[in-house]
Amino acid sequence: MLGVFLLTLRELRAKWIVVGLFVVATLIWATMALALQLDVVDGSLAGARLFGQEAEMGPPPEDAEQAPARDDALADSTAAAQAGGEEPGFPFGASLLESVVFGAQAFVAGAAYWVGILLALFATGGLIASLQTRGEIDLLLSKPLSRSAILGGRLAGVAAATLALVTYLIGAVWLVMSLKSGLWNPRFLLAIPVIWSMFLVLYGVVTLVSVWTGSSALSLMVVLALLFASLVLAIPELETQIAAGWRPLVVGLRHALPRFPSVGVQLVPQLATGEPVGALGAFASSLGIGGGLYALAFWRFSRRDF
Template sequence: MKLLAIIQLTFRESWAKKTFVAFFGLSTLVCLLFIFALNLDIVDGLKSSVSLFGKEIPELVEIRELVLGIESALAVFLFTGGLFMSLFATSGLITSFLRSGNIELIISKPLSRFQILLGRYLGAVSIVAFNVFYLVLFSWLILSIKTGIWNWGFLLSGIMIVLTFAILYALMTFLSVVINSAAFSLMITYAILFFSPLLLQRDRIYALLSGKIYGVLLDGLYYFLPKTTELADITRLLVQGSAVTSWMALWSSILFGIFMFGVSSYIFSRKNF
């Protein structure tokens, strides 16, 4: 119950800052778009004519191909734009409760520092999870009811997106506790998102490097940091119902998140306020 109180406090702060409202409003807008702007006329049970905002696409489209295309596009949008917006919107939640005046009041409560930090972390993850699952679930229901195609893999994309956010937010939590700067922690996290595709293509970069040590460094960064590019690819494969050949990117990224939060908790528990 004490942990739940910290999570509720985080929700209330997000609501007061209109962060939660903005998330929810954008998610609702996308759902309304699917309800009113996208019209499908099923032909022979296999193909469909498509109209968006009243403008009809001249070609008939395979229904399953259409559904997978729309759901894949939405999953990609949530994984890229959704993650960027979520990280930006929640970047200040750790540093705000570390402010002088706030933190002294919070740590005076009968809670361990681990519970305090975990509650704040889970509060931020819960805010994002609520909005992601709200958008994924309702858009899935709308598309499935309209087309009769129930693609369960699309629901798994919501889990992947929330997991990826939780992993990246563990890094932001660590940086916020150490540096106490929301802007700096956000920039570092964005940088990892930006460099993830480059680290995946590190074999091509080796030829440009003058020393073997740089190749070892690149390999070290690749295996240590969260592999967001591969996580995005796993998300796409789940939506499309394709086989995932390797889960290494997922479990190694989860281990990174656990490690970052563990270090954050240790530093926070020993910090003087």
């Protein structure tokens, strides 16, 4: 299994897949480090510049007639916030500095989840199908290796490469933002296992379809179709907007498909912003579905005639 694992890493490096993804990740955090400048004085944000342009730190100018109403509303919100032990007027119940840092981290985590996972799927989607090509699979089967060790080694190589990539991107952004602001938010790092786990869930679809059909193109099309279906199923109160005869199908599909949108919209941003965590049920059910997909893939691979 170790030999297949190392072979997979060498194949990823030879195809410049890992290098390309790491270059993209480096560009993301380096751009954030160079473009965003924060002026922090005594733990408070005094100014911010983005690509050299001064950011607005206050509300837009308003008419004199609007000022009294605004002052009354601000006084009420300030009193309510102070009663709740929070600083007024900013999202996440935080200061302006925290809202800027948390917002930047939430943006990167969301991009890594929605865009990064898709890029990683397209970059590594052909590895399972290529494993089964004549010549390569014949050579591996001639070795004293079980079929589960062959497939497991391939999957372990993909998992290790993607874990290193996600850790590098999220860890670098966290370190840059923390050093710039002096605000350390270790909960942001919990987005790493969540993003990586959801990638592996979707890669379970790629693995199962590739093992069953030997087609990497079909496996990626199935993943895209599944993502589209999960986005449609995530529409609030969808079952009340369709005919009654279709409602059992909608409910069944919601339980049968990974809850990719729910995790991306709720859990990942909440980890980045420090909000109370939700969607744990959606995350747990997705992991269970992923485990079932891999079990079917290993069963099929062990019985396939090469």
